[in-house]
Amino acid sequence: MAEQKQNKGTERKERTSRPRSPRPAREKTQGDENIVFIGQKPVKSYVIACLIHFSSGSPKVVIKARGRAIARAVDTAELLRRAFLKDAQLESISMCTEEVEREGGRKANVSAIEITLTKP
Numbered sequence: 001m002a003e004q005k006q007n008k009g010t011e012r013k014e015r016t017s018r019p020r021s022p023r024p025a026r027e028k029t030q031g032d033e034n035i036v037f038i039g040q041k042p043v044k045s046y047v048i049a050c051l052i053h054f055s056s057g058s059p060k061v062v063i064k065a066r067g068r069a070i071a072r073a074v075d076t077a078e079l080l081r082r083a084f085l086k087d088a089q090l091e092s093i094s095m096c097t098e099e100v101e102r103e104g105g106r107k108a109n110v111s112a113i114e115i116t117l118t119k120p
Contacts, residue, residue, distance in 0.1 A: 034058045038065035038073040046076040051084060054119050060091065063115040066098065070113045077115045091116040 034053040038046055046063070053061045065073035081088050094114045102108050 034060065035062045035064055036076075038063060038069045038076065040069070043072055043075045043079060046072070047079050047084065050076065050080055050117070054085065054088075059120075060116060060118050063117070064112070066112045067110050070111060073113055073115060077117060080117060085117075085119060088117050088119050091118045 036046055036049045036053070050061050050063065063073050063077055077090070081090065092114075093116075096112050096114075097109050098112050100108050100110050
């Protein structure tokens with residue numbers, strides 16, 4: 001019985017949380033416009049997605065976000081302009097309020113932002 005108590009104390013607990021999967025940032029292309037939708041991933045993921053669009057020859061990238069992700073979208077645009085692409089220019093910023101239907105049929109207003117960056 002003493003052996004069982006010693007074994008219990010020395011056992012390590014396994015992590016119960018799932019590790020993050022290394023998926024690339026969600027991107028959509030609409031016509032000649034490249035759009036990067038901002039979500040819950042780290043800012044670096046979205047910066048890399050924008051850099052990929054610019055390096056593939058696209059002169060313009062649109063960063064879109066809603067709700068709590070707006071701050072992450074602004075961080076992404078500023079990192080691109082100040083650290084990675086010093087020649088990138090801010091073409092436009094547009095803000096709006098979208099009406100979203102929640103669970104139970106309720107409607108809620110959600111703020112949204114669209115930041116357009118261009119590279120000469």
